[in-house]
Amino acid sequence: MTAIDESPATKLTVQEQEWVDRFMDDTTLFLGPDPEIMRDHSIAPRSDLEEIVLAEGVDRMQVERIRKRIAGALDEGYEMCEAQGAAPGAKWGDLTTAIYTAAGDVAYLSCHGVIAFSAILHHPIRYINKYWKNEPTVGVNPGDGFIHNDARFGNVHNTDQSMIMPIMRDGEIIAWVAATIHEGENGACEPGGMPSGSETPFDDGLRMSPFKIVEAGHLRRDLLTFLQHSVRDPKLQLADLKVKITAVRKIMERIDKVIDEVGVDTFVGALRTTVEDVDVEVRRRIGELPDGTYRFDQFMDSTLKENILIKIACKVTVKGDSMVVDLRGTGPEILNRAINSPLCSVKSMMMQAILAFWWPDLPRCTSAMSCIEIISDEGTWADASYDAPMGQSLQASFRGFSAFQALYSRMSFSTPHKYSNVVANWYNQINTFLWGGITQHGDMVGNLCADLNGMPGGAKPFRDGEDAVSPLFCAMADTAEQEVMEEEVPFMQLVSKRLVRDNMGFGKFNGGMGYEMIVAAEGTAQWGFMTVTSGSKFSSIYGMYGGYGCGAYPLAMVKGTNVYEHIRQDNKKFDLSIEKVMNERPFEDGRYMTYHMGLQFDIAKDGELYMISQGAGGGYGDPLERLPESVVKDAELGRITQHVAESIFAVRYDPEELPARCRGHAAGPSGGPPGALAAGQAVRRVLRRVRHHGAAEGPSLLRVVG
Amino acid sequence: MRVPMTEYLVIDLDTERWTCRVCSQDIGDAHDSYKKGTLVYDRDPREIHQPIIDPNRYEYTFSPDPTYCRILEYYCPGCGTQIETDYLPPGHPPTIDMLIDVAALRAQWEKSGLDAEEVFNYGPGDDAQKYTAHHKATGHIR
Numbered sequence: 001m002t003a004i005d006e007s008p009a010t011k012l013t014v015q016e017q018e019w020v021d022r023f024m025d026d027t028t029l030f031l032g033p034d035p036e037i038m039r040d041h042s043i044a045p046r047s048d049l050e051e052i053v054l055a056e057g058v059d060r061m062q063v064e065r066i067r068k069r070i071a072g073a074l075d076e077g078y079e080m081c082e083a084q085g086a087a088p089g090a091k092w093g094d095l096t097t098a099i100y101t102a103a104g105d106v107a108y109l110s111c112h113g114v115i116a117f118s119a120i121l122h123h124p125i126r127y128i129n130k131y132w133k134n135e136p137t138v139g140v141n142p143g144d145g146f147i148h149n150d151a152r153f154g155n156v157h158n159t160d161q162s163m164i165m166p167i168m169r170d171g172e173i174i175a176w177v178a179a180t181i182h183e184g185e186n187g188a189c190e191p192g193g194m195p196s197g198s199e200t201p202f203d204d205g206l207r208m209s210p211f212k213i214v215e216a217g218h219l220r221r222d223l224l225t226f227l228q229h230s231v232r233d234p235k236l237q238l239a240d241l242k243v244k245i246t247a248v249r250k251i252m253e254r255i256d257k258v259i260d261e262v263g264v265d266t267f268v269g270a271l272r273t274t275v276e277d278v279d280v281e282v283r284r285r286i287g288e289l290p291d292g293t294y295r296f297d298q299f300m301d302s303t304l305k306e307n308i309l310i311k312i313a314c315k316v317t318v319k320g321d322s323m324v325v326d327l328r329g330t331g332p333e334i335l336n337r338a339i340n341s342p343l344c345s346v347k348s349m350m351m352q353a354i355l356a357f358w359w360p361d362l363p364r365c366t367s368a369m370s371c372i373e374i375i376s377d378e379g380t381w382a383d384a385s386y387d388a389p390m391g392q393s394l395q396a397s398f399r400g401f402s403a404f405q406a407l408y409s410r411m412s413f414s415t416p417h418k419y420s421n422v423v424a425n426w427y428n429q430i431n432t433f434l435w436g437g438i439t440q441h442g443d444m445v446g447n448l449c450a451d452l453n454g455m456p457g458g459a460k461p462f463r464d465g466e467d468a469v470s471p472l473f474c475a476m477a478d479t480a481e482q483e484v485m486e487e488e489v490p491f492m493q494l495v496s497k498r499l500v501r502d503n504m505g506f507g508k509f510n511g512g513m514g515y516e517m518i519v520a521a522e523g524t525a526q527w528g529f530m531t532v533t534s535g536s537k538f539s540s541i542y543g544m545y546g547g548y549g550c551g552a553y554p555l556a557m558v559k560g561t562n563v564y565e566h567i568r569q570d571n572k573k574f575d576l577s578i579e580k581v582m583n584e585r586p587f588e589d590g591r592y593m594t595y596h597m598g599l600q601f602d603i604a605k606d607g608e609l610y611m612i613s614q615g616a617g618g619g620y621g622d623p624l625e626r627l628p629e630s631v632v633k634d635a636e637l638g639r640i641t642q643h644v645a646e647s648i649f650a651v652r653y654d655p656e657e658l659p660a661r662c663r664g665h666a667a668g669p670s671g672g673p674p675g676a677l678a679a680g681q682a683v684r685r686v687l688r689r690v691r692h693h694g695a696a697e698g699p700s701l702l703r704v705v706g
Numbered sequence: 707m708r709v710p711m712t713e714y715l716v717i718d719l720d721t722e723r724w725t726c727r728v729c730s731q732d733i734g735d736a737h738d739s740y741k742k743g744t745l746v747y748d749r750d751p752r753e754i755h756q757p758i759i760d761p762n763r764y765e766y767t768f769s770p771d772p773t774y775c776r777i778l779e780y781y782c783p784g785c786g787t788q789i790e791t792d793y794l795p796p797g798h799p800p801t802i803d804m805l806i807d808v809a810a811l812r813a814q815w816e817k818s819g820l821d822a823e824e825v826f827n828y829g830p831g832d833d834a835q836k837y838t839a840h841h842k843a844t845g846h847i848r
């Protein structure tokens with residue numbers, strides 16, 4: 001959109017300006033997202049009450065006691081959502097509960113859950129304050145609750161639905177409590193709420209700006225019906241609305257008790273003190289980092305429909321206690337593809353890096369990023385405009401996380417006091433199956449497998465990363481019990497958690513490994529799968545300090561055959577892996593194919609195989625520094641092939657010796673594994689020498705292996 | 707004084723040079739990118755992330771596509787240690803990942819009165835202390 005400045009030549013009088021303002025207010029056609037609110041991630045100025053209370057001084061012990069009780073209440077609310085939530089996301093912990101100041105700043109977040117929400121939910125609350133509080137047809141009253149999901153109004157992405165309720169005293173809002181759950185299904189053009197196939201913003205599903213769905217304690221049936229009518233899973237929509245309302249009310253009950261005990265002023269003072277404490281501490285911590293500029297560029301290989309190359313740029317400048325993040329140089333938005341993200345969602349994932357990996361000891365507040373300046377061009381795919389589809393905005397926002405994770409290691413490496421360990425890049429794609437259709441019970445559903453939570457990561461300067469440990473956005477999220485899911489959906493994971501050999505970010509310390517998933521549907525009137533990730537041609541994460549990143553991940557399919565029939569006839573065929581199925585082609589009548597990981601909803605006939613793998617965490621340090629005994633152990637466990645041991649780690653061993661060690665034979669003379677390593681070490685020395693001798697030949701050096 | 711800036715690089719504040727943390731090889735001007743003083747190899751990513759499914763039959767094989775992605779490997783010219791890797795499209799210039807304000811770095815350490823190498827550590831946690839101590843004892847980490 002082009003704005004043309006036609007400011008009047010003459011200045012309006014105060015009276016005239018009032019008339020103009022009133023006219024504009026009375027005749028506003030549509031209240032869309034407010035750029036003033038949406039561009040701003042900083043904490044609000046003190047309210048009059050906060051000013052008065054803080055001027056009088058707060059009792060620090062009292063503040064701490066209040067914080068602890070709030071934390072307890074929020075954790076209880078969190079557990080209620082996790083235990084009772086109907087959405088798969090809720091069951092695995094993809095949710096959060098939080099308390100906000102009257103202006104909407106997050107003052108405290110539940111211990112578990114998705115920290116990213118602490119950078120995001122102030123937007124809808126500011127919107128409610130600005131537009132609905134004094135709007136005669138809406139208003140904010142005790143017992144009211146607002147629902148919201150559209151990321152254009154401030155959200156991680158549109159699958160997440162919030163229930164936001166005010167805490168009020170004497171007609172004034174003194175705080176807000178909210179619960180947010182990754183609900184998944186939202187009526188988008190594909191099931192599961194994050195379509196890779198959306199081509200307009202209207203394909204992204206529900207577009208809930210913040211609106212009041214609970215009025216004076218009552219869930220409005222008319223609006224509920226409208227929402228249920230707009231999604232594939234009306235049961236889910238109702239169940240989880242109730243769950244969130246109940247959880248928020250429970251939290252408010254406990255907080256009401258705190259307020260009754262300490263009084264409104266002390267309570268409001270405690271919230272604001274927490275927010276301001278974190279702001280001060282963040283500035284101090286930035287001051288500890290060496291001044292300089294730090295850059296991390298990432299490249300994405302997919303629109304989720306076709307292969308492309310597009311950049312996401314991130315340059316951080318530290319000077320004293322100021323930090324400026326510059327995203328300029330990031331590629332343009334693509335107005336008919338789903339990969340675009342609003343800037344607020346990218347910021348939320350930067351916050352995820354800050355609070356989970358930079359400074360995990362800080363209370364989760366809006367203020368943890370408040371003082372960091374972020375420069376970005378609107379109309380890029382990490383700062384998408386209103387008209388851009390954003391069904392798979394995670395493609396941009398998760399790379400915001402990766403940039404912050406990678407850069408902090410460089411910024412903080414020299415600092416004598418660290419708040420966390422240096423960590424190589426976490427895997428940053430949600431490699432999992434989204435699914436939808438008609439279940440064996442006749443219900444229409446749409447959602448996804450929890451395997452997206454099996455992201456590997458965590459290689460550090462002193463230890464390997466962990467396999468399939470947790471998603472980057474939620475440390476405590478679970479990969480769930482597939483067998484439980486199978487009670488409710490008409491497909492099985494024929495292979496559920498099998499590590500893919502050599503699927504590893506190699507390094508002195510390896511990143512964690514990812515596992516493969518093979519699914520096939522059966523006994524359903526209609527069913528389909530989709531996948532929504534990039535990184536099939538260009539690795540989606542990189543290594544650290546000489547370590548390597550992850551590989552590239554295919555979607556493999558066998559169509560035109562029913563493997564269940566094959567397995568029923570010959571159960572020896574039930575030994576599946578992507579490698580085995582695709583290379584050996586055991587089902588004669590099948591059509592074997594690979595595809596990138598942006599599969600739009602694809603109808604799955606009975607027994608057709610869909611096969612994907614989780615990625616790998618980035619490796620830390622030069623692989624040639626990896627201890628030979630660690631390399632041999634990886635080979636022994638089947639984590640790497642002998643070929644990788646030699647070609648990447650330059651360790652040669654006698655494979656015949658490995659089973660001997662398994663049977664408990666004594667170690668070789670060096671204390672390492674028996675026999676093999678003398679040769680390996682010689683190879684490693686040769687490698688070093690080749691590198692060294694190459695020096696004279698100029699800047700391009702061939703590293704000859706083996 | 708030498709300040710550890712990455713796993714394999716220090717900045718020597720006396721000479722204002724990037725220096726290899728492994729072999730003390732001079733890498734280059736600390737006011738500039740250290741990458742200019744390294745040996746660089748333009749690696750076909752299929753050599754590192756090797757295909758798991760048959761590349762003769764399938765387009766997507768677990769290997770990055772070399773027409774999309776190259777790995778630039780940066781080695782210390784003294785000891786051959788792989789200091790850093792960049793994943794970049796073919797022909798894309800190396801990422802200037804660190805430009806340090808050397809004067810500010812010096813002022814910061816002078817103010818602290820500490821020796822940067824002496825106080826260097828990998829951060830908190832029982833985990834870190836245990837593994838770090840073990841690997842230091844065997845000379846596996848610095």
Ligand SMILES: [Zn+2]
Nearest residue numbers: 726729782785
């Ligand atoms: Zn060296």
